Amino acid sequence: MNNAYTAKNVLLGLVVVFLTVLSPPSFADTFQRVGVLKCDAQNNSFIVRFGVLFNDDTLEKVELSDTTADVLQDWQLMTIAPQSRCKLADGQTISLALKNGQAFAHGAGGGDPDAAFTLKINEKTIYFRKPFYDGYGAGRYALHSLTYKQHTLSECSTHSAETKECLARGSRRMFCVTQDKKAKNVTCTNASARLQGNTLSKEEVSEQEKEEKRIKFKNNLSPFCKDVRRHLRIHRNGNAAYKYLGKTPSGHLSALDIDINNDGKIDKVFRIGGGSSDCISCGNHSFDGSYLVLFTKNPEAAAPFLDLIKSPEYTINTETDIHDNPQSEAHFISLGLAGSSVNYVYNMPFSYKDRNYIYTFETNVEKIPSASISEMTPSDQIKTVCTFP
Numbered sequence: 001m002n003n004a005y006t007a008k009n010v011l012l013g014l015v016v017v018f019l020t021v022l023s024p025p026s027f028a029d030t031f032q033r034v035g036v037l038k039c040d041a042q043n044n045s046f047i048v049r050f051g052v053l054f055n056d057d058t059l060e061k062v063e064l065s066d067t068t069a070d071v072l073q074d075w076q077l078m079t080i081a082p083q084s085r086c087k088l089a090d091g092q093t094i095s096l097a098l099k100n101g102q103a104f105a106h107g108a109g110g111g112d113p114d115a116a117f118t119l120k121i122n123e124k125t126i127y128f129r130k131p132f133y134d135g136y137g138a139g140r141y142a143l144h145s146l147t148y149k150q151h152t153l154s155e156c157s158t159h160s161a162e163t164k165e166c167l168a169r170g171s172r173r174m175f176c177v178t179q180d181k182k183a184k185n186v187t188c189t190n191a192s193a194r195l196q197g198n199t200l201s202k203e204e205v206s207e208q209e210k211e212e213k214r215i216k217f218k219n220n221l222s223p224f225c226k227d228v229r230r231h232l233r234i235h236r237n238g239n240a241a242y243k244y245l246g247k248t249p250s251g252h253l254s255a256l257d258i259d260i261n262n263d264g265k266i267d268k269v270f271r272i273g274g275g276s277s278d279c280i281s282c283g284n285h286s287f288d289g290s291y292l293v294l295f296t297k298n299p300e301a302a303a304p305f306l307d308l309i310k311s312p313e314y315t316i317n318t319e320t321d322i323h324d325n326p327q328s329e330a331h332f333i334s335l336g337l338a339g340s341s342v343n344y345v346y347n348m349p350f351s352y353k354d355r356n357y358i359y360t361f362e363t364n365v366e367k368i369p370s371a372s373i374s375e376m377t378p379s380d381q382i383k384t385v386c387t388f389p
Contacts, residue, residue, distance in 0.1 A: 109137030
């Protein structure tokens with residue numbers, strides 16, 4: 001990808017949004033939502049139950065969500081499948097994979113993410129990243145358990161029939177879940193249709209398509225992009241020497257002297273946002289990202305900008321006024337490619353093999369593309385040289 005555009009056109013208004021984060025339970029350092037697979041090989045049956053695991057506890061100590069008395073009775077007679085994989089007497093192989101969502105510094109319930117599972121029988125995908133836990137403020141299990149017995153697959157949940165229809169229509173999960181006021185008790189319904197043909201939900205198909213897109217991005221990376229990505233993993237600060245200038249009304253302010261437009265002259269570059277100079281991606285509740293302010297033609301023009309941004313009267317929303325003022329001679333840069341608000345995109349200058357670049361990455365790594373590398377030319381043009389899944 002090699003899109004060129006002027007830096008002066010890359011101006012994005014920032015909106016400060018104050019959001020709360022739901023913290024994990026106070027008695028736990030870390031936690032994750034998990035699924036536990038138990039099998040009865042001789043009777044060709046299995047059960048998956050979902051719950052939460054704290055710290056480094058083993059699966060035997062998982063706090064499982066509720067289920068029905070019948071499921072619980074069968075569960076107690078089975079053993080946990082090692083590596084979440086087992087083989088039944090009839091030759092069917094069952095495998096379970098889990099995926100916890102990303103925790104965020106922002107958003108209601110950001111510290112308690114969704115969780116999903118993939119279930120395969122004989123390598124046939126029965127469920128693909130199907131959410132079993134609705135987090136981010138909802139805080140409830142979409143599925144409590146799955147059972148397979150006498151060739152019948154059943155789903156056990158507290159979702160009402162209306163919620164299931166809402167999800168089947170492809171409506172937003174959070175909308176469907178928050179509208180669900182009816183169901184309280186766990187009930188099991190026949191889901192054997194999933195055993196036949198391609199019966200994944202719209203949501204699961206969408207997740208499959210996203211995964212295929214990520215794989216395509218990864219497979220098409222050039223040798224340069226692979227090398228520079230490895231470089232960034234080793235040098236988290238991009239080898240750029242940041243000077244932390246303190247917190248302003250618009251967030252943490254850092255400065256560095258770097259030839260950002262590769263014209264042989266040192267430029268004044270400022271990074272503003274949730275992160276500090278020694279923590280590239282440490283955001284806060286209102287701003288989990290960082291944008292750049294560049295002075296490439298007249299570094300001395302940075303002085304009045306610094307006076308203004310440090311003043312109590314300045315807020316993020318006024319940066320359009322600064323940009324429109326020719327005397328500031330500043331470029332406001334945020335180079336996210338996935339359509340996110342600037343609040344949730346980090347921009348980091350770095351040096352690589354005698355050239356300087358800008359590494360941009362999304363707070364939400366599920367975005368596609370989730371990151372990019374751009375280069376600024378002596379004429380202040382910016383071109384994207386790498387995009388990453």
